[in-house]
Amino acid sequence: MAEAIYESVISTGAECVIFDAREFPGIDDICALALGSSTRMKRTLPMVKRLLSELPALNGLPAAAFGSYGWSGEAPDEIADRLKDLGASLIEGKPIKAKDYPSDSILDECRALGTKLASRCQ
Numbered sequence: 001m002a003e004a005i006y007e008s009v010i011s012t013g014a015e016c017v018i019f020d021a022r023e024f025p026g027i028d029d030i031c032a033l034a035l036g037s038s039t040r041m042k043r044t045l046p047m048v049k050r051l052l053s054e055l056p057a058l059n060g061l062p063a064a065a066f067g068s069y070g071w072s073g074e075a076p077d078e079i080a081d082r083l084k085d086l087g088a089s090l091i092e093g094k095p096i097k098a099k100d101y102p103s104d105s106i107l108d109e110c111r112a113l114g115t116k117l118a119s120r121c122q
C-alpha cells in the first residue's frame, strides 16, 4: 500500500520517501504524511503506536491513514483518530483498509491518495 502511494506521488514529479516507523525522519521537511499499520491483537503495531505518541502537533498538515487487517481492523482507524487529534488535515474521510492483502481496487485507492497528497504539496 505504501509503495502504491509512493509510486503515485513520484509520478506527479513530487518527492516522496517511504520510511520505517522506527526511522521516522520528522515533520520539518514534509508537506504531507501517510501513515500505515496492520492490526495486531486489535491494536496498531507497537512501533507505529510509538511514533504516533511522539508526533508533535501537525497544524493542518495533509495526512492520511492506511493499513491491512484480518477481521477487526482497528489500526488504520486508530492512526486516523490520532492524526486528527494532532491537528492534521485528513485527506480521506476514512482510512484505506485492505483485508489481508491489498486488492487491485484498494491499490487504486492508494494511488488516488498519492495523487491527492502530492496535489496538497504544490
Ligand SMILES: Cc1cc2nc3c(=O)[nH]c(=O)nc-3n(C[C@H](O)[C@H](O)[C@H](O)COP(=O)(O)O)c2cc1C
Residues within 6 Å of the ligand: 038, 039, 040, 041, 042, 043, 068, 069, 070, 071, 072, 073, 074, 099, 100, 101
Ligand atoms: C499475531 C496476529 C494478530 C492479529 N490480530 C489481528 C486483530 O486483532 N485484528 C485484525 O483485524 N487482524 C489481525 N491480524 C491480521 C493481520 O492484521 C492481517 O493479516 C494483516 O494483513 C497482516 O499484515 P502484515 O503481515 O503486513 O503485518 C493479526 C495477525 C497476526 C499474525
